[in-house]
Each structure stands twice: as C-alpha cells, then as structure tokens.
Amino acid sequence: MLLRLAKKVLSLQPFPRNNHRVIFLYHHIKATQSNFYLPQCTTSENNFIEQINFIRKYFNILSLEELLAKTEDGKRYASIVFDDGFDSFKNVAFPVLKNYKIPATVFVNQAAIEKQQLWVSNILLNADNKNYLEQLWHKFMSEQINFDKFAKNPLNLMLTQANFNADPSFLYDSNLKFPLKIYLDEQEIIDLDKKGIQFENHSSDHLVLSLCNLDTQRKQIIENKLYLENLLAKTSQHFAIPFGKTEHFNQDTTQILQNNLYNYSNIPQIFDYQQNSIKNLIPRISLTEESIPELIFYLNRATIQSFFENKL
Numbered sequence: 001m002l003l004r005l006a007k008k009v010l011s012l013q014p015f016p017r018n019n020h021r022v023i024f025l026y027h028h029i030k031a032t033q034s035n036f037y038l039p040q041c042t043t044s045e046n047n048f049i050e051q052i053n054f055i056r057k058y059f060n061i062l063s064l065e066e067l068l069a070k071t072e073d074g075k076r077y078a079s080i081v082f083d084d085g086f087d088s089f090k091n092v093a094f095p096v097l098k099n100y101k102i103p104a105t106v107f108v109n110q111a112a113i114e115k116q117q118l119w120v121s122n123i124l125l126n127a128d129n130k131n132y133l134e135q136l137w138h139k140f141m142s143e144q145i146n147f148d149k150f151a152k153n154p155l156n157l158m159l160t161q162a163n164f165n166a167d168p169s170f171l172y173d174s175n176l177k178f179p180l181k182i183y184l185d186e187q188e189i190i191d192l193d194k195k196g197i198q199f200e201n202h203s204s205d206h207l208v209l210s211l212c213n214l215d216t217q218r219k220q221i222i223e224n225k226l227y228l229e230n231l232l233a234k235t236s237q238h239f240a241i242p243f244g245k246t247e248h249f250n251q252d253t254t255q256i257l258q259n260n261l262y263n264y265s266n267i268p269q270i271f272d273y274q275q276n277s278i279k280n281l282i283p284r285i286s287l288t289e290e291s292i293p294e295l296i297f298y299l300n301r302a303t304i305q306s307f308f309e310n311k312l
C-alpha cells in the first residue's frame with residue numbers, strides 16, 4: 001500500500017535536479033498503420049512522439065559526443081540512441097527527430113545490414129520454422145539440451161547457453177520469410193549519415209559476448225568497427241553492448257573496448273548517467289511503451305538513488 005502510494009507520488013512530476021544526464025535507448029518504432037510488432041523492443045509511433053516531447057521539455061537533447069563532453073553545469077541533458085538499425089528508424093523515427101532538430105545515434109550490426117536478418121529477430125519472427133530452429137540447435141547448443149526443450153524457448157536458451165564460438169553464418173538462413181524489410185541497408189545508412197545521423201558499433205552478429213571466447217569477441221567488435229569505418233569514412237568511437245545487461249559482457253569485452261578507445265554503454269537496472277567505476281562505461285535506459293508517469297517515475301527513482309549515493 002505504502003509502496004503503491006510512493007510510486008504514485010514519484011510519477012507525478014520530475015524532481016528538480018542538477019547535472020542530470022540520461023541516455024534514452026529505443027529499438028523499433030512502429031508506424032501507426034503498421035502491424036509489425038516485435039515483443040520487448042517496440043515503441044508505437046504515438047508513444048514515441050509523446051516520450052520525445054516529454055524529454056524535450058525536461059532536457060537539453062545533445063549528440064552522444066556533446067553529452068559525454070559536458071562537465072557539470074547544473075543543467076539537465078539527454079541523448080537519444082537506437083539499437084539494431086531497424087528500418088523503421090528511417091520512416092518513423094527520423095522524421096520526428098528531424099522536425100525537432102534532435103541529434104541521434106544508431107548502433108548497427110554488419111550482418112543485419114548485409115543479410116537483412118539477425119538471429120534474435122529470426123527466432124521471434126520464425127518461431128514455428130522447425131528447420132531454422134534445428135539449425136540453431138545443432139550448431140549452437142550443447143548435446144545436453146534436447147531439441148524439444150530448445151524449441152519451447154529458443155531465445156532464452158540461446159541467450160543463456162549458446163556456444164557462440166561456432167561459425168556465425170549458421171545463424172542466418174536465406175529461406176526465411178519476413179513480413180517486410182526489417183533493417184536499414186547500406187545505402188540508407190550512407191544517406192542518413194549525410195543527414196547528420198551518427199552510426200556506431202553494435203558488433204557484427206549481435207551475439208551474447210559473455211558466451212564468446214576472447215577471439216570471437218575481438219572479431220565481433222573489430223570487424224564491425226572496420227566495416228562501419230569503411231562504409232562511412234569516419235572513426236567509430238562508441239560501442240553498445242548487445243543485450244546490454246551485466247550478464248551479457250565480461251572482462252574480455254571491456255578490455256577489447258578499452259584497447260580500441262571505445263566509449264561503451266550498457267543497460268543497468270537504474271538508468272542514470274554517473275561516473276562509473278568501470279572506465280568509459282555509460283549506462284542507458286531502454287524505453288518501449290512507457291507512459292509519461294512511468295518515465296517520470298524512472299527519473300525520480302534515479303534521483304533518489306543518486307541522493308543515497310551522495311551524487312546529487
């Protein structure tokens with residue numbers, strides 16, 4: 001009861017707070033007339049516009065570079081970023097951002113750009129394709145997990161138990177059917193880059209890096225870096241960890257990123273920008289269909305947490 005009341009109060013209005021810096025993360029933005037909905041990573045167009053308007057009202061929205069360069073000056077800043085390079089960025093998100101002159105960064109995977117598929121969306125969109133699931137099971141699962149068990153929850157088992165050191169080409173299947181074009185292609189990325197959108201590194205195949213050995217991790221990070229740098233003729237400086245939670249990367253990951261001068265970001269439980277104990281690690285908050293009161297609650301929760309950590 002008390003908790004519910006506290007949540008209600010914390011959802012009314014953002015507390016005034018100095019030096020508040022937040023990175024808001026989106027994935028797929030669904031056009032109002034579209035039926036294409038990916039569970040856990042879709043924001044509907046109307047909600048997106050409402051959230052962006054809220055963020056505009058309470059924050060100065062900066063590019064990732066500008067946000068990271070800001071020293072504490074008593075103002076509130078935010079950056080808007082997108083993971084996975086969904087095609088909807090071009091037609092739904094970009095016009096909104098352009099209208100408000102809001103800078104944005106999109107973290108992309110070479111495989112999604114070139115093959116127009118990633119294993120995560122393949123599983124979500126082809127859950128009843130036994131051939132594809134068998135291919136994944138055969139190449140990426142240990143013998144202890146039988147196929148029936150795998151087929152019941154393939155995404156969860158891939159996320160927690162796959163041997164991602166296997167040949168990544170088996171993650172793809174040119175026979176798979178998709179309802180529409182899912183990812184941005186090279187030409188669209190080049191065009192959007194010219195219009196001021198920043199594209200950055202999200203690894204080649206969106207594997208769970210903590211389930212990869214050092215060599216595979218290095219390949220996943222560096223090959224995607226070189227691919228992007230070649231495509232856009234500029235240096236890649238930011239890396240978003242695929243899936244982004246603590247369990248999805250390890251010391252090998254942070255070592256490779258630091259050796260390659262990357263700023264990198266994850267998705268913690270509490271999503272406030274703060275000087276992290278791990279150098280160059282910048283937290284982000286992932287948004288989908290949150291209402292404005294829910295967004296306010298997240299912000300206030302972060303403020304309270306910072307207060308207890310003496311970081312106000």
Ligand SMILES: [Zn+2]
Nearest residue numbers: 083084242243
């Ligand atoms: Zn991602």
